[in-house]
Amino acid sequence: MKMMRSRLMSFAYLPAMFALLAVPAPLFAKGNPSDPDNTIDGPLLDKMSDSGALYGDLYRIARYKGGETKNVPVYDEDGDPVYTWEYNWEDPDGKISIYPVKRQVWTTGIAVGGEPILTEDFAVYTILDEELSTEDNPVYVINQATGGIYYPAPLPSQCVQPVAEPKWGLEDNLILLVKTYDPTWERTECAVSTDEFLAADETLEDVFDQDDHHVAISYSDLVQEVEFGRLNLARAPKAVLDASFDEAIRSLNAAKDIKIDASGRLMVTTDIYDEFLIDENNDPLVVDTVEKAIDSPKENLALYLKLIEDGHLVTPADERAPIDYSLYGGMPLSQLLELVDGPSDAPRPTIDIVKMESFGLGYLVDAGAIVSYSIRMESDGSLYLDVYGNMDITCTAEELVDDQYCVEYEGILTSSDSDKCAGEDFPLAASFFSAAADKKGNITVDKIVYTNSILGINKVVGYSAYDEDGKPLDDAINYSKNPVYFNYETLAEYNRFGTYGIQADGNAKRGRAQEGRNDGEPYVYDGMVEYLEESSTAGTWVKTPASIHQRVFVDQEIAEPQINSNIGGFTAMSDDDLQVIIFTHTYQIPELR
16 A cells, blocks of 8 residues: 555646745655655655746745734754644545644744745645556545545645736635645645636626637636746846946946936936047047936846845945856856956946935945955056955055056945845835836736845745855755745835825925035935927927826826835835836937937
8 A cells, every 4th residue: 555645636737836836835844755865855857846946937926015923834943843733623525533633833923025925724635545446446545533535734735825816806816726735745735726717608797798708717827927028137147237237337437417317217417528539628528418317127127136135336345356257167267357358357346435425325325334445456457366366455565566556445345234225225226126127017026026036135045054065054044945035124104106206395206306406415306207298289299397196197096195015115116116117218208218
């Protein structure tokens, strides 16, 4: 007699969802008993063994808003489940157990905004008698405690829950799941039900008319895929985003003025110089002045990543070595720089802190104590690297050889765990995220959380600590089983429209900048957006100012604005910014393209 899990249905066409359903939950109490290293999480060729990996299509799921009390299964110090006994257990056929059943104990915790709401029910399983069973006539081992064929799972299901659009009328928008406990691997497998949700001859009010409903709809048809579009850039190697971040920093450093546009993007004013001509002061001749938003999706995604992780845009001295594009193989950086067409041999740029503060954007460079440091350079102007490819950021004259020299900078030496994204950082981080997204659709909580996971802001794969050989330490956290989500709780409650600032104190944060700003003070904005509107003369378009609220959000109820906090507030801010971007691109003024 052999225990077999009961496969109620097969969903081979949704493998990515299977992996997703296993990501956040500590589903596996133990690995394969026959594996001496105890590292195998499931049967061979089973997609669930890839739990924690973010790949393929990702779906909208039920998530906490943040701050709720959640149930958490209890484990002892050895990582084994802690059990209690439950009396009068009833199986799916209504049969009552005469013995108590073993169930894992619950404790409680505080939910982080955006983390999945895991299912808490206990699944069941059956035991197939292989000796008596035939292909057409399965015979199950009877549970002597109930007289039925079902056995109780001792561990809770802990699966993520896909959600449908509200229009389908499901209770709490939850899509029906089929859960089956696997006693061999001590886990519950979950899949979306293929049961029919709506028959071909049925209609659902507000969804279909009788004339255009001709096919049956199953629960699996209600699953909502998250469309990332340009945000798929998050899957690019870190070096790509680092290079894009540096490009944005160069633009900011070269600017003679920096404002915030109607959507919250950084608007940079830059003088364009003639390559050869000079003016009467023997300075390069200014031939044009350009005002343009930083609108590159890659640059904005890189700015978002940096601001969310560090709370500032300052590149520390110890991260200013040229970008290494071969971290996972290839030439060492020290040799790569010797190639004629290799990467830059200059230090990575770091943001001009004084300039940012002069434009009232000091909160983007508040990296703690600012110090002076020196980087050693070779006589030919290239960056000095030792035999291990390391920079010298403590350059002193006594150590210089062969006409080497030191270049002094103002900034920070290394990133600090005390640097946090908070306060005024959040509206700009939301703007950076929206500017990285497609200029259509909406920003959703799922889109933000998944992007954070892909970028590594959320810790959902790997371990918290490794030894010198790259192996996880014994006490390291396995993030695939114990994920850590970025906590947006420091986000103050933002009025859905307050981001743009038609506020009582008149200190608007979006729109057209006022004139006469004092150095070091932030710009004050009027909450207006300028766009091209067709005039009464056909074919003639006129530059027109209008309230961001009333023109972009014309269908919104401004009198009773929505209040959001935590990740909901951040999502609302980012989505509002995206709608302004969509509007301004639709009715854009040529010189601001």
